[in-house]
Amino acid sequence: MSDARTTPPILANKHYDAASVFTPESLLREAKRQKGGADIGVPNVCILDPDGDIVRDLKASGRTRSHPGWVCYHTELHVFEEQGVTFGIVGCAVGASFAVLVAEELFVSGCRLLISITSAGQIVPLGRPPYFILIEKALRDEGTSYHYMPPSEWSVACPTLLDRLAGDCVPNEVPIVRGSTWTTDAPFRETAAAITAMRDKGIHAVEMEAAALYALAAARDKPIVCLAHVTNQMGIIEGDFEKGEANGVLDALSVAHRVAVRLNGDVGQTDSTPKATEGLGSET
Template sequence: MTNHREGPVPILANKHHSEASAFQPGNLLREARRQKGLALRDVPAICVLDPDGDLVRRLRKDGRATADPDWACYHSELDRFVEGDLEFGIVGCVVGASYAVLVAEQLFASGCQLLISMTSAGQLRALQPPPYFILIERALRDEGTSYHYLPPTEFSQLDADIIAALEGAFEGLREPVLRGATWTTDAPFRETERAIAAMTAQGLLAVEMEAAALYAFAQARGKRVVCFAHVTNQMGREGDFEKGEADGTVDALAVIVASARRLR
């Protein structure tokens, strides 16, 4: 077994952040279109990541979402839906940092201009009983993907211009939208009591699985990404994971639409 005590651990080694990648999202999309006989078609300018898949399932059930037959990603399905005067693309079940960024790369390579992530999260600080939302302003980088995009730092940050643009955007919604920092982890079933206590002591509000990597990608690539945590549980206590009306999709969609109207 290799001893790493005399050098950096692999996740920090051989990261050349200023160099272009040899493998680009456009390469994958090009070959997928060739192999599947798909047309070259842009995705909507505003796209949504729906890690739990609740919103996609609800939109499909209500007959409001239409599958995009020309979405060329090998690993996901994209639906389109319209809310008022806005068209959205949405990808469901994009769980975890690496998968979220893989899909984000391909969405932006396909015409996306704004990406909104709405993920479920576990409560760290008991601000109020779940469910409620958090606009994630910064995310602790306790995952691997962000280190491929940016040099090591403790947190990934939401762009300051996006924070300013969303000021007052959620007034009047049924569920509150709080603001603060979260803990992004790759290993939800390794959230030990001591780890939870340490993260809570840092003032982190919730734990989720995507935001740190998505914000690192956004900063490195100059893309517009905003992440929300829908706090729905208290680390698996009995009676947890109650999200609200229609599995939380009514309120989640309201937050997404309010954000899109401010940021479009």
């Protein structure tokens, strides 16, 4: 029988200031050697699209091209233009560990601003779905964040980034509010008791990536903005999981564009992206 006082493996043998032996640079070096990818960096602004709906719509409309320098073993990177801004986008990297793996590879490949737009289940309502939440903090109920930051209840967004997104950061017709989320690794273990506990904390939605991405942002000094597209009530009603017109793609692209413009200005200027360490970290 195990000792109840033993530190759980997820919290043991973590050395947060130590360098990793295995790095995204070494992985991509060998992938490039094997695949022969072009020596081309990724766009300055990239999007994670866990559902894949944005990517599928862009591909179906002929708006994307494959990035010739992206050699990730697990994903494809597509490039498209939206209102004068060039974006890279990766679809279907679902969950904390997958999202962070891809994010690490994007940043060492030239990404300077990463925007995650994930679908989410409503807990404490902030409106009638669908609507967007700019995630200010995410409860760390996943595993990946604990490999990047010491234990704490929350991963929090950079206040400087949030300040620069203040005001009408998206067109008026696109509902967007600020709030908190619960990041889980196990969507099919969202029990009634767990949901009640999250509601009692005032948490607005449940998703699967934000806490880990914000921990990565803090640990690696990288600018990451996470948005939750609240589309459902976890399947407890009929007609759930509706994203709106065009499966929510038009609204999602509008949100991504405004975030990119607010945070990056002229995305060709290296000094226009704020440093992620300005106030960013984990909240106890």
